[in-house]
Amino acid sequence: MISMLKMLEKYQNCNFGALEVNRPAKDLEQNKYREYVNLKDKYESLQRYQRHLLGEDLGPLTINELEHLExxxxxxxxxxxxxxxxxxxDQLSDLQTKERMLLGANKILEDKLHEYHSESQLRPSWTPGDQYSSYNQQQQQQAQPWMFQHLDSNLQIGYNPVNSDDQMPTTTYQNQNNMLPGWRL
Structure with missing residues (x-):
């Protein structure tokens, strides 16, 4: 079927192509001008149609044309x-697939973590360093809450500019043994 169409096309080109060569230049110019006018009309029609789709210039349209446009x-x-x-x-399906993959990976990591903790608790301390490592871990775990507690910043170290007469009587610089404290010497 396709080869038959190709043969007919070649036949038309051979027979009618020779006639086009013999046509005068004036006929070719007229054909080109008609083609130009047709393309120009088609272009204007498409622009008008685009304006109609955008809701512009709807006044001259009939009810049937408006219904067709709608x-x-x-x-x-x-x-x-x-x-x-x-x-x-499609995006939702992809995200659900990723979620399942991440949940699976998370489950695998959880299992490994539980396995690691169970092995570390059941493992006997055969090496000399192991018996101290668990003690050190416990000490570090107990020390961690203390390390992050809020420290009192009102601590006064050194000279206090408040009048010392108000805080201590001047006659009590000696302790009970009638000796001066070390800081007063």
């Missing part, structure tokens, strides 16, 4: 919505 807009909108919905469903 149907075209509705069908285009349905197509856009279905395409967008399909895209979102």
């Amino acid at each position: 149907l075209q807009l509705d069908s285009s909108l349905k197509h856009i919505r279905s395409t967008k919905t399909q895209s979102m469903l």
